[in-house]
Amino acid sequence: xxxxxxxxxxxxxxxxxxxxxxxxxxxxxxxxxxxxxxxxxxxxxxxxxxxxxxxxxxxxxxxxxxxxxxxxxxxxxxxxxxxxxxxxxxxxxxxxxxxxxxxxxxxxxxxxxxxxxxxxxxxxxxxxxxxxxxxxxxxxxxxxxxxxxxxxxxxxxxxxxxxxxxxxxxxxxxxxxxxxxxxxxxxxxxxxxxxxxxxxxxxxxxxxxxxxxxxxxxxxxxxxxxxxxxxxxxxxxxxxxxxxxxxxxxxxxxxxxxxxxxxxxxxxxxxxxxxxxxxxxxxxxxxxxxxxxxxxxxxxxxxxxxxxxxxxxxxxxxxxxxxxxxxxxxxxxxxxxxxxxxxxxxxxxxxxxxxxxxxxxxxxxxxxxxxxxxxxxxxxxxxxxxxxxxxx
Numbered sequence: 251x252x253x254x255x256x257x258x259x260x261x262x263x264x265x266x267x268x269x270x271x272x273x274x275x276x277x278x279x280x281x282x283x284x285x286x287x288x289x290x291x292x293x294x295x296x297x298x299x300x301x302x303x304x305x306x307x308x309x310x311x312x313x314x315x316x317x318x319x320x321x322x323x324x325x326x327x328x329x330x331x332x333x334x335x336x337x338x339x340x341x342x343x344x345x346x347x348x349x350x351x352x353x354x355x356x357x358x359x360x361x362x363x364x365x366x367x368x369x370x371x372x373x374x375x376x377x378x379x380x381x382x383x384x385x386x387x388x389x390x391x392x393x394x395x396x397x398x399x400x401x402x403x404x405x406x407x408x409x410x411x412x413x414x415x416x417x418x419x420x421x422x423x424x425x426x427x428x429x430x431x432x433x434x435x436x437x438x439x440x441x442x443x444x445x446x447x448x449x450x451x452x453x454x455x456x457x458x459x460x461x462x463x464x465x466x467x468x469x470x471x472x473x474x475x476x477x478x479x480x481x482x483x484x485x486x487x488x489x490x491x492x493x494x495x496x497x498x499x500x501x502x503x504x505x506x507x508x509x510x511x512x513x514x515x516x517x518x519x520x521x522x523x524x525x526x527x528x529x530x531x532x533x534x535x536x537x538x539x540x541x542x543x544x545x546x547x548x549x550x551x552x553x554x555x556x557x558x559x560x561x562x563x564x565x566x567x568x569x570x571x572x573x574x575x576x577x578x579x580x581x582x583x584x585x586x587x588x589x590x591x592x593x594x595x596x597x598x599x600x601x602x603x604x605x606x607x608x609x610x611x612x613x614x615x616x617x618x619x620x621x622x623x624x625x626x627x628x629x630x631x632x633x634x635x636x637x638x639x640x641x642x
Contacts, residue, residue, distance in 0.1 A: 273355075
């Protein structure tokens with residue numbers, strides 16, 4: 251995307267930007283390149299010094315970054331960091347004059363975002379939770395997806411600002427909906443990644459190559475965004491460099507679990523998935539790429555989600571494209587069938603949680619089906635869900 255003239259109609263508006271990690275730094279560069287004037291801040295003195303050397307106006311606190319700007323962006327590690335940036339010493343609430351809009355790009359917690367939106371509204375500050383999908387590579391390319399929660403007019407302003415770093419902006423609903431949609435999307439992604447990795451491990455144990463297993467999965471209704479993209483690009487060639495950490499995936503699945511706990515909604519599969527990802531992140535280190543879940547599952551002896559109880563079971567004709575067994579190798583059909591069934595179970599559980607959380611399924615499926623949470627079941631559901639919304 252050529253972002254050279256995106257800000258032309260905004261009279262080079264000044265923005266505040268706090269949180270200059272890999273994702274935040276890439277977005278700040280896109281905004282600066284689009285013609286916006288940025289005042290930036292990061293907790294790290296080294297990062298601040300690097301941005302100052304690069305010619306950015308660098309602030310000494312969140313309050314200083316926010317003072318007098320129209321819009322303040324936050325791109326932080328978690329909900330606790332967001333709370334500190336808004337309410338803590340040197341935070342947004344101490345800026346003078348305060349911005350009129352705070353856009354939180356953090357993958358935060360829906361309840362935290364609802365609390366902050368209510369806290370800031372009487373002060374004349376709109377708050378939009380706007381977590382992202384697409385990774386650092388997407389930020390650098392300007393192709394991110396934004397899942398926004400908040401007042402419709404505020405989200406429309408975010409849409410205009412995001413043209414420099416995002417290809418799509420979805421309004422998921424009121425405050426907290428963006429964070430909820432991100433948690434559901436990433437929990438669905440964790441499920442398809444894990445289940446497909448288990449299918450891969452079991453297929454290799456039966457004598458197939460990793461590439462052969464992935465080809466069979468992608469030939470039928472067990473395929474997903476992960477099987478079509480992450481497996482051939484990262485897992486089969488064992489690159490494990492997709493650019494999103496295992497610890498962050500565990501955090502996002504934990505957000506879905508907390509959503510369910512607050513509602514008293516039963517999510518046993520998601521809870522089990524969270525335990526697995528937490529154990530994997532601890533074992534392989536917080537910076538391990540999330541595609542390394544496949545390597546982790548190769549190494550550990552654990553109860554699997556996929557239990558291929560009948561590896562020689564014949565499937566109905568034309569049920570799915572299958573690889574014919576060769577000498578000593580059972581057909582993969584039943585194993586892939588188990589993958590599809592398990593994906594449907596996880597998807598049903600998580601979409602039930604989404605509905606219980608107040609997310610509108612038509613909106614959510616539109617988000618999921620452009621992102622890493624997509625699977626063939628979510629795509630089929632998108633064609634059958636009736637609109638349940640009355641606004642844009």
